[in-house]
Amino acid sequence: MIDVNQQYEMHVAARLLEFFGAATAWHRNLWTVGLVLALKELLEAAEAARGGVLFQNSVETLARSAMALAGRDPGAGDCAQLGVLQAALRSEIRHHGMEYRVLEQLIADIEPKYLARWAAALKGPTVPKPERTARAIAGHLLDAGFTGDFLHRWWTFKLRHEPGHRKLSDIVEDAHALMAKPLREYDVLVAFSAFTKQKDSMPSGWLDAPQVSSWLSNRNFDVAGIRQKGGLVLRVSAREPVAAVDAVRERLERLAARVLIGSDREFILIPRAWIDGERREFRLARTGRDVDVHALERKKKVYADPQYTRVDAAIELLEPLATGSPATAVASGWAAFEALLSEPGNHAVVADRMGAIVACSFPRAELTVLSYQAAKADVALDTRLRACTTNRDRADLIATDITAGLPLLLSNDADRAAFERMKKLLADPHIVMKDIESYATGAFRRLYRQRNLVLHGGKTDGVALRASLRTAAPLVGAGMDRIAHAWYVDGLSPLELAARARISLDTVGSVDGRRCVDFLGG
Secondary structure (H helix, E strand, O other): OEOOOOHHHHHHHHHHHHHHOOOOOHHHOOOOOOHHHHHHHHHHHHHHHHOOOOOHHHHHHHHHHHHHHHOOOHHHOOHHHHHHHHHHHHOOOOOOOHHHHHHHHHHHHHHHHHHHHHHHHHOOOOOOOHHHHHHHHHHHHHHOOOOHHHHHHHHHHHHHHOOOOEOHHHHHHHHHHHHHOOOEEEEEEEEEEEEOOOOOOOOOOEEOHHHHHHHHHHOOOOOOOOOOOOEEEEEEEEOOHHHHHHHHHHHHHHHHHHHHHHOOOOEEEEEEEEEOOOOOEEEOOOOOOOOOOOHHHHOOOOOOOOOOOHHHHHHHHHHHHHHOOHHHHHHHHHHHHHHHHOEOOEOOHHHHHHHHHHHHHHHHHHHHHHHHHHHOOOHHHHHHHHOOOOHHHHHHHHHHHHHOOOOOOOOOHHHHHHHHHHHHHHHOHHHHHHHHHHHHHHHHHHHHHHHHHHHHHOOOOOOOHHHHHHHHHHHHHHHHHHHHHHHHOOOOOHHHHHHHHHHHHHHOOOOOOOOHHHOOOO
């Protein structure tokens, strides 16, 4: 387990577990991808620009983003190699051009050594800031094909339960060794509650009902209560079992689409999967992506049947983003708010406007959580907070205390890390809010590029397709939550809300600027 006396390492550890946790709130989630995937996405964009699917300015935007991400990233290599990388990113990048080839070769060097270099950097006399360290490590592992579920369990064991005391650098070396392992082949069984058989056309790997029962029994799975009409054994390559089930789910979604539009056959899956060599069964049904519009519940609008508006249509379009296949989710997710925030002939600015709304939502969301966490251990603070009639007032009270330099009694490292972030934000709101806005906007721009690759290029296997959903889906929910609140409660249109966000971000810290808890009003 990690040494609990090392504040820096505990900060990084807490953030890693938050980034991998399924229940992490949107404002503590990971909004960025790792450096390696950002570079691969840049090369993909250059190819798409050559084919007319993306504009060249998308390539330039990605290059600038990659430059900021690389910064002084120790995973990119020594100063000389980092200089070569930055020079290539500053140049015009064309598909199969000179700088494109330079980036290809740099990626081939950086990817297998990335975490080993980070481990070495963490042993040095000066270390990167904890938030940057956690983002870089988490992004690299998630981008490599590990699932958050697997990584949360792996890091929890390493950080909290593994015998002995170890440094963070040692655990990152273990993560490097984990990354170095080749992909495994997994045989995954899925079963059907209804399936139309055709003698001349059956999928490869088909098992009849008795064969499914025998397959399960021979591997000591409990077959009681399973009513099935046959199944499929699918072989996939994956990093770990949960990722294997994810890969199988996507293959089945493609098969289901073919059955639906190409035949009148039945194709109904039992929502469970079994892996040869694993003791437990796995959930096959897709776990919904974290797209939460809580304003509907808060304002009692879930079952309301008002006049159908563009905001209602946008909320309807969010459902595929939460549960659909990656390509469908990207297309529908972007459409949900494009019509709300775009203008004729100017769709690219939607990402910037949504990014501004989300950024303005961040301070109050974080301060509200801190208010409830701090109140648990501080009776006097709890009494003061109970006098507040709204979450806005709770957040304002905590912001005032932090600005005055008063400590908060917080029991876990994740909340203490959030407290440090809010101290920096309140001390220099203009700079910090610009950083937050850039992260949010970057996630939405990635979603937009992937949407264009899907709809205009027919590319449903983009290198950043799944990462764009992982990073953007919770932010879409947060942005739509504020849009819904403004619309249903304040009668404010989405563009009026975006204008309010723009003014708040550009004037924060000035004499006439809004307080961070009042950026969006309401």
